[in-house]
Amino acid sequence: MISSQTFHVVTTELVVGAFSVAGLCFMFCTLIHLGLLKRPSWSAIFDHVAHFTLAFGLAATPFAILSGLSSAPGEGLNSPILVNKMFLSMTGFGFALGCLLARWRLGDKVWSTTKSTALHGASGLAACGSILLTASAGGTFARGESLLDMFHLPYEHVLLFPVMVSAIALVLGLTMLVLSWKRMNASSTVH
Amino acid sequence: MDLLLSDGGIELKTNYRIQTVLVLTLLLLCSAFGAAEPGGNGDSIQNMQCGGACHGDASMNETSGSILSLSSPATIYVGVPTTLTLTATNLDTSTTRLVGLFLLTDMTGHSDTPQDAGWEILSDANGGAMNYIEQKLDPGQNETSISWVLRASTLGPTTFYAAIHHGGGYSSPFFGTTASGFEVTVQPVPENLPRLSADFTPPTLRTLDTPTEFNIETQFTDSMQFEWKSEDGLIMNAIVNSTENNSWTATIPAALQPTTVQWRVILGGEGPEQTTPWFTLAAEESSWEVTINAVYLQAFALLFLTAGIVIALQTRFSSDASTSKYDEELVGIKTGVSDKTPDDLEENDGGEQA
Numbered sequence: 001m002i003s004s005q006t007f008h009v010v011t012t013e014l015v016v017g018a019f020s021v022a023g024l025c026f027m028f029c030t031l032i033h034l035g036l037l038k039r040p041s042w043s044a045i046f047d048h049v050a051h052f053t054l055a056f057g058l059a060a061t062p063f064a065i066l067s068g069l070s071s072a073p074g075e076g077l078n079s080p081i082l083v084n085k086m087f088l089s090m091t092g093f094g095f096a097l098g099c100l101l102a103r104w105r106l107g108d109k110v111w112s113t114t115k116s117t118a119l120h121g122a123s124g125l126a127a128c129g130s131i132l133l134t135a136s137a138g139g140t141f142a143r144g145e146s147l148l149d150m151f152h153l154p155y156e157h158v159l160l161f162p163v164m165v166s167a168i169a170l171v172l173g174l175t176m177l178v179l180s181w182k183r184m185n186a187s188s189t190v191h
Numbered sequence: 192m193d194l195l196l197s198d199g200g201i202e203l204k205t206n207y208r209i210q211t212v213l214v215l216t217l218l219l220l221c222s223a224f225g226a227a228e229p230g231g232n233g234d235s236i237q238n239m240q241c242g243g244a245c246h247g248d249a250s251m252n253e254t255s256g257s258i259l260s261l262s263s264p265a266t267i268y269v270g271v272p273t274t275l276t277l278t279a280t281n282l283d284t285s286t287t288r289l290v291g292l293f294l295l296t297d298m299t300g301h302s303d304t305p306q307d308a309g310w311e312i313l314s315d316a317n318g319g320a321m322n323y324i325e326q327k328l329d330p331g332q333n334e335t336s337i338s339w340v341l342r343a344s345t346l347g348p349t350t351f352y353a354a355i356h357h358g359g360g361y362s363s364p365f366f367g368t369t370a371s372g373f374e375v376t377v378q379p380v381p382e383n384l385p386r387l388s389a390d391f392t393p394p395t396l397r398t399l400d401t402p403t404e405f406n407i408e409t410q411f412t413d414s415m416q417f418e419w420k421s422e423d424g425l426i427m428n429a430i431v432n433s434t435e436n437n438s439w440t441a442t443i444p445a446a447l448q449p450t451t452v453q454w455r456v457i458l459g460g461e462g463p464e465q466t467t468p469w470f471t472l473a474a475e476e477s478s479w480e481v482t483i484n485a486v487y488l489q490a491f492a493l494l495f496l497t498a499g500i501v502i503a504l505q506t507r508f509s510s511d512a513s514t515s516k517y518d519e520e521l522v523g524i525k526t527g528v529s530d531k532t533p534d535d536l537e538e539n540d541g542g543e544q545a
Contacts, residue, residue, distance in 0.1 A: 077481055077483060078478055078479055079479055080479055080481075083481055083486050086486060086487075086490050087486075087489065087490055087493055090490040090491065090493050090494040091494070091497055094493060094495065094496065094497030094498040094501075095501060097494070097498040098497060098498035098499070098500070098501025098502045099501060101498070102505035102506070102509075106505065106506070106509050109509040110505060110509055112509055113508055113509070116505065116508035116509045119501070119504050119505055119508055120505060123501045123505075126497075143232070143233070144233075160481065160482075160485060160486065160489065161485075161489050161492075163484075163485050163488060166485065166489040167488065167492070169489075169492035169493070169495075169496050170488065170491055170492035170495055170496070172496060172499070173492060173494070173495030173497070173498065173499040173500075174495050174499070175499070176496075176499030176500065176502070176503045177495055177498055177499040177502060180502040180503045180505075180506045181502065183506050184502065
């Protein structure tokens, strides 16, 4: 039986690696579909790799979050860095989930217009960015330094909403998710 | 890199293959530099090889030119705290000027900590109770001296060793040890010797802005003096109150910054007067607290809100899909399994080859 610390290292490496590849591929995909990179033959490959690695990273993310909670020193979330890690990883999870659900139900249409392309690429990159920020916060927490220290990110400050605001945001998000899901299903069955 | 798609297979032009191999090779070479931990690992209980780190790997490390020597008081009694001092000279480190110093009881790389030999670490130089501690040297500083306070639980001889890990030129992991072991012999404690209680564990941490009260248990002690000093080295006395027989309290002022102080007690009784080692006490900010449920609620709200916004906007933007000129061109050259929705795949029975 391995310790939760070791398991956390394994899962975070999986998550960060997968999301990094996904972010790179989303960037290339977006540039190609916006016509900024004249390599249309790469499009399908980057599209597949981006979404596959994003799905892989997404599958590993809950294990990383749970093992991170159990391996943190002390009891519970006793550091602002840990709270920010939780927020960032869940935000990245949300971006990745939205991105994958849209690609699954809408298929190629996510790349069909400039707006749609920009949004899909941005959501994929935002997922990648959130996870990389989470990893950077983890480095700051565990080792006191990380690659992104040059940006002097405020990991020590937590933006904690009032409970009512969080509850409203949760309900709003779930409502949007359900309504959009129905709309996407209706759209996809037209095919 | 240019990809040519033909008959379902992927060919790479020779030039691009070479470029790809070169880039991958370069990335692999870079990993050796990126794997280092110049920021250290933090104080901890570690074996000589630091859990198999680069510094302990004979195929990677280089021998440190540092000279390490251990020293201790002439007499060490069982169950009575004593000091082991490590002096490191001729230090030459990396630009981070960080050195990691070990107190060990053998050189095998496993089961080699003082705890493994029946010794308890009560205090280290950084305000913890670890056998591996890290120190950042000042510019120009090429020697340092640190102390551990330990307590032996068994009689007889024990051989101590010290080791050092640090960086250096070209990011090499340096490793060094004491030239030979330093043997100490634990003797039976004399009758009526004034001493700290055998189960007394000194505090190593305190919070900022709060005076620290020490509750000290002793044996065979009639009087106690409490001395403490801050980092400037000025020794001060604290008032000692006796709460009951062999039970004492002393209070030192609050720390306003995360610094360390050292303290010791001088014990008087029927036996010869005893002075304990200097114990190190570090001050840190009080633990941070947050309402856990509010954090979890906000985390899930962020998850569903971001996912909901992405899907809602995506559905809206994709619903009025007007194929651009570029996309028409793209469709014409796409090969391989097309990106279709599950419904499309069901209709086409396995997808479509363009």
